[in-house]
Amino acid sequence: MKMNYLSRLVWSVLVGATVIMTSCSGDDESALPEAGTDGFFVVNEGGFLNGNASLSYFNKSTKIMTNDVFLDATSRPLGDQAQSMTIFEDKGYIVVQSSSKIEVIDSKDFSSTTTITEGLSSPRYFLGISSTKGYVSDWGSDSKTGTIKVLDLMSNTVTKSIATGQGANKMIFVGNKVYVTTTGGFGSLDNNIQVISTDTDAIIKTIQVGDNPKSIVSDEAGTIWVAGTGSVVYNPDFSVDEANSTAGFIAKIVNDEVEVIFSMPSKASGPSNLEINTTASNLYFDYAGNIYTLETAGVGAGASIDIKQFINKSFYGLDLDPSTNNILGFDAGDFTSAGTMSRYDESGTLIDSYEVGIIPNGAGL
Numbered sequence: 093m094k095m096n097y098l099s100r101l102v103w104s105v106l107v108g109a110t111v112i113m114t115s116c117s118g119d120d121e122s123a124l125p126e127a128g129t130d131g132f133f134v135v136n137e138g139g140f141l142n143g144n145a146s147l148s149y150f151n152k153s154t155k156i157m158t159n160d161v162f163l164d165a166t167s168r169p170l171g172d173q174a175q176s177m178t179i180f181e182d183k184g185y186i187v188v189q190s191s192s193k194i195e196v197i198d199s200k201d202f203s204s205t206t207t208i209t210e211g212l213s214s215p216r217y218f219l220g221i222s223s224t225k226g227y228v229s230d231w232g233s234d235s236k237t238g239t240i241k242v243l244d245l246m247s248n249t250v251t252k253s254i255a256t257g258q259g260a261n262k263m264i265f266v267g268n269k270v271y272v273t274t275t276g277g278f279g280s281l282d283n284n285i286q287v288i289s290t291d292t293d294a295i296i297k298t299i300q301v302g303d304n305p306k307s308i309v310s311d312e313a314g315t316i317w318v319a320g321t322g323s324v325v326y327n328p329d330f331s332v333d334e335a336n337s338t339a340g341f342i343a344k345i346v347n348d349e350v351e352v353i354f355s356m357p358s359k360a361s362g363p364s365n366l367e368i369n370t371t372a373s374n375l376y377f378d379y380a381g382n383i384y385t386l387e388t389a390g391v392g393a394g395a396s397i398d399i400k401q402f403i404n405k406s407f408y409g410l411d412l413d414p415s416t417n418n419i420l421g422f423d424a425g426d427f428t429s430a431g432t433m434s435r436y437d438e439s440g441t442l443i444d445s446y447e448v449g450i451i452p453n454g455a456g457l
Contacts, residue, residue, distance in 0.1 A: 132413065133161075133184065133456030134422070134433055135177045136449025138170075145174035145188060146449035147456075149202070150433070152415075157433070157446040162186070162195070165202040170195065177456030180220030184456055187215045187228070194218060194228065196248070211241060211250030219263045219270065220245075221290050227270055229260040235278040240270070242293050252293055258282040264310050265290070271316060273305040281323055285316075287348060297348055302341035302355075307366030307377070311388070316345040319377050321362030332360050342366075342375070344391055354397040365410035369417050369438070376419060381406045383419070383440075402440045409453040418443065422452040 131151040138145035147162040147170060162170045171191035178185045179199050186195040194208040194215060214231035221227055228241040228250075238260030242252040259277035263270050268290050274282040285305060287297040305320040322340040325333040339355040340362015356362055356379065363377040363384075375386040383403035390398060402419075408431070409422035419436040431452040435443040 133177055133179075134448045134452050135174050135186070135454050135456055136431070137174050137424075137451040137453045138172065139428060139450060140173055141190065142450075143169060143172045143191075144450055145170040145172060147174070147177070147186065147202075148433075148448045148452075150446065155444065157448060159447075159449055161202050162197065165197070166204045174453075175215070176217045176454060178218045178220065179456055180218070180226070181223060185218040185220075185226070186456070187218055189214055189216060189231075206248050208243070208248045211253075215241070216261050217263060218243075219265055221265065221270070225290075227263060227288075229256075229263055229272060231259055231261075231277045235259070236276075238274060238277065240272060240288060254288060254293060254295060256286045256295070257284060260286075261306065262308050264308050264316070266310050266314050266316065269296070271299075271308060271310075273308050273318065275304050275306050283320075285318060285345070299345060299348060299350060301343045301345075301350060302353060303338045304340075304362070305343075306364050309366055309368040309375070311368060311372030313372070314346075315372075315388075317366060317368065317375060317388075318343040318345065319363040319366035321364055322356070322359060324360065324362075334359055340379070342377070342386065342397065352391065352393050352395070354391075365407065367410055367412040367419070369412060370414050376402060376410065376412065378406055378410055383407070383410065383421070403436060408451065411455040411457065413455070414457065420455050422448075422454060424451045424453075427451055 134148035136146040148159045149161045150157050171188040173190035175189040176187045184197045184199045192212050196205040213233040216229045219227045226243040230239050236258045238256045240254040241250045244251050257274045259275040261273045261275045263272050270288045272286040274284050276282040283303045285299040286295050289296045302320040303323040305318050307319040310316045320341050322338040325336040327333050337359040339359050341353050341355050343353045344351045361380050363379040365378040367376045382401050384399040385402040386399050407421040408424040411420040417438050421434045423432045425431045430447050432445050433448050434445040
């Protein structure tokens with residue numbers, strides 16, 4: 093008989109039940125962890141159309157990873173292809189793309205609050221706007237007709253769809269504006285950042301960057317950074333068609349204008365999984381099989397890009413723990429069995445690694 097979450101957590105604390113754990117802690121292990129303060133979630137995407145997505149939870153005090161916390165708390169599977177999770181006002185919004193739904197849980201005890209399905213086709217990311225409103229990016233039923241769904245958080249219903257172009261994806265909230273990357277969805281191509289006013293829920297500007305802008309972050313000054321993978325075209329022998337491919341890029345946007353775009357040296361791959369530390373001094377991203385860092389202070393018009401190798405490894409997903417500035421790398425392994433999450437400090441030194449679920453793609457923070 094499967095233990096419920098609380099029983100499983102107590103048992104994990106008593107026996108240290110984590111398959112891969114390279115450090116221990118002498119801290120008090122009896123308290124129930126609070127998400128966002130004492131730990132964070134790990135989103136395990138699961139195999140496409142296999143319905144084996146799952147959720148893990150890492151307790152930073154005890155250094156224990158507990159897997160299958162959604163299943164244990166709700167007695168039902170999470171669904172097919174969990175894309176992302178966002179913690180907003182003590183609730184966890186888990187976006188399950190192929191199941192066309194958002195599972196909402198209590199971030200403290202992991203119990204189910206509600207399931208949102210109406211008005212969603214192929215949802216990707218959730219962004220909290222206010223206590224009564226959220227945005228959800230959605231690729232649409234054809235994976236091309238991208239929209240931002242305006243979500244009433246009181247009734248948990250979609251009240252409006254904002255057409256964005258192909259592949260509405262990651263979003264950031266700056267001032268009273270939301271900036272949306274349009275990655276093109278499946279097999280498509282787009283090169284824009286759409287700017288939405290949260291006062292009117294309407295697009296007020298389109299910023300053209302490079303092909304396939306996948307990641308976007310901002311700092312406290314409102315400077316926006318975008319990483320795009322470009323478009324790779326292959327020859328019949330599977331070599332890169334340099335003439336018809338476009339390079340990946342990193343763009344800096346100030347006052348809704350592109351200040352500079354740096355093209356990456358290779359057209360075979362582009363930067364992805366862009367993150368920024370809490371002091372806004374460094375960008376981190378996955379590129380050409382490694383994790384690189386870029387100091388933001390030296391980036392400007394007329395300057396050359398100076399990226400430095402940070403971790404000699406590539407990850408399926410990358411996040412940054414804002415309470416520690418630790419880099420979180422998510423390795424999908426063989427994409428059919430359990431993956432791992434690894435933590436690195438600000439110098440790029442491995443702290444520890446933990447076994448999680450199938451195809452971990454990021455953290456719920």
